[in-house]
Amino acid sequence: MSVRPLPYVTLLPRAPPSPVPGHTHAHALDSDGNPVITTSGLTKVYRSRGREVTALDGVDLHVREGEVYGVIGQSGAGKSSLIRCINLLERPTSGTVTVAGQDLTALAGRGPRAGRELRRARSRIGMVFQHFNLLSSRTVQDNVELPLEILGTSGKERSRKALELLDLVGLADKAKAYPAQLSGGQKQRVGIARALAGDPKVLLSDEATSALDPETTRSILQLLRDLNRQLGLTVLLITHEMDVVKSICDSAALMEQGRIVESGTVSELLATPGSELASALFPVSGETSADDRTVVDVTFQGEAATQPVISRLSRTYNIDISILGAAIDTVGGLQVGRMRIELPGRYEDNVVPIGFLREQGLHIDVLGQEPVLLKEGAQL
Ligand SMILES: Nc1ncnc2c1ncn2[C@@H]1O[C@H](COP(=O)(O)OP(=O)(O)OP(=O)(O)O)[C@@H](O)[C@H]1O
Numbered sequence: 001m002s003v004r005p006l007p008y009v010t011l012l013p014r015a016p017p018s019p020v021p022g023h024t025h026a027h028a029l030d031s032d033g034n035p036v037i038t039t040s041g042l043t044k045v046y047r048s049r050g051r052e053v054t055a056l057d058g059v060d061l062h063v064r065e066g067e068v069y070g071v072i073g074q075s076g077a078g079k080s081s082l083i084r085c086i087n088l089l090e091r092p093t094s095g096t097v098t099v100a101g102q103d104l105t106a107l108a109g110r111g112p113r114a115g116r117e118l119r120r121a122r123s124r125i126g127m128v129f130q131h132f133n134l135l136s137s138r139t140v141q142d143n144v145e146l147p148l149e150i151l152g153t154s155g156k157e158r159s160r161k162a163l164e165l166l167d168l169v170g171l172a173d174k175a176k177a178y179p180a181q182l183s184g185g186q187k188q189r190v191g192i193a194r195a196l197a198g199d200p201k202v203l204l205s206d207e208a209t210s211a212l213d214p215e216t217t218r219s220i221l222q223l224l225r226d227l228n229r230q231l232g233l234t235v236l237l238i239t240h241e242m243d244v245v246k247s248i249c250d251s252a253a254l255m256e257q258g259r260i261v262e263s264g265t266v267s268e269l270l271a272t273p274g275s276e277l278a279s280a281l282f283p284v285s286g287e288t289s290a291d292d293r294t295v296v297d298v299t300f301q302g303e304a305a306t307q308p309v310i311s312r313l314s315r316t317y318n319i320d321i322s323i324l325g326a327a328i329d330t331v332g333g334l335q336v337g338r339m340r341i342e343l344p345g346r347y348e349d350n351v352v353p354i355g356f357l358r359e360q361g362l363h364i365d366v367l368g369q370e371p372v373l374l375k376e377g378a379q380l
């Protein structure tokens with residue numbers, strides 16, 4: 001499949017972040033949409049026992065300040081490798097990683113002093129793990145204080161900060177509990193509080209919800225969304241669940257075999273004919289009734305309405321149009337509608353009516369004329 005880079009546009013409109021009382025690093029969204037995480041030509045080749053595995057193969061990623069960015073892909077696609085190379089837990093084989101204006105790959109390469117500088121830079125990157133990675137012998141509060149101990153923060157300040165963060169994630173009453181006394185969702189909240197201890201600009205999350213049940217998943221995703229809005233925190237999350245992308249992501253990328261094969265804002269993806277991500281985010285079903293028909297998926301966003309357009313199309317060209325399927329949904333906070341319609345005759349006979357639909361500002365995807373779409377309900 002070919003790479004389909006998408007245009008780089010400004011952030012989607014969204015409510016201004018509300019300040020969080022007592023929290024120090026609330027800031028406004030960057031309206032320029034400055035990239036806060038950039039990888040360029042990022043490559044990771046694992047070598048073990050004479051075998052080579054190319055986990056990342058020239059990844060160019062741009063995550064803008066203040067957005068929630070989802071990376072999705074099958075097992076083994078390279079998602080965890082990507083996130084581990086971004087915070088330099090894993091040393092990239094080649095390419096660069098820049099986070100909040102700092103070239104981490106250059107830091108990692110600069111002799112003995114680099115270690116300290118890299119550690120400091122890393123404290124500005126929060127990391128949340130699938131299996132929480134809490135220390136069982138420490139209380140919840142002490143787990144959250146751990147990164148602050150490493151940074152050399154004083155005891156009193158550590159305690160103040162940890163309690164503030166536990167309050168932020170809704171666990172103020174669990175400070176003295178031990179991880180074993182918490183539910184999975186509560187453990188992940190502790191993991192998130194710990195990730196926020198160093199006042200990070202960005203939060204990286206590797207399958208943070210895949211060990212949780214659907215209800216708990218929703219509440220953790222909501223927490224990440226709230227933190228994103230309230231603190232202006234940029235979130236890069238890795239998942240293999242399309243629902244996660246659908247519920248909280250502003251932008252998304254699809255990884256296959258170490259490469260990013262599609263990327264863009266949700267809105268751009270939905271407007272891209274043949275986008276696998278778009279059709280997986282928002283599947284529309286409906287079988288054609290005969291061979292000599294043209295099946296068209298019509299996508300509209302926001303206020304646009306297809307109904308009058310479809311009836312005008314029918315009247316103008318005097319053709320019968322069947323609606324095979326239709327749905328309205330919210331994707332990445334956007335109201336999106338999709339309709340699958342059938343026109344009599346083959347594509348060649350319908351070039352003019354299809355042109356008419358495009359002129360109305362609707363996104364048109366002619367089935368069979370574009371790259372193969374993901375099958376309905378297919379899992380990534
Ligand atoms: N430390 C390692 N040594 C050797 N090969 C590795 C190592 N880590 C990952 N790989 C290989 O790199 C490829 C990408 O792995 P990665 O863990 O990044 O995938 P993933 O997309 O996160 O998959 P999953 O959804 O299963 O977590 C795989 O082929 C994997 O076997």
Ligand SMILES: [Mg+2]
Pocket residue numbers: 079080081
């Ligand atoms: Mg993984």
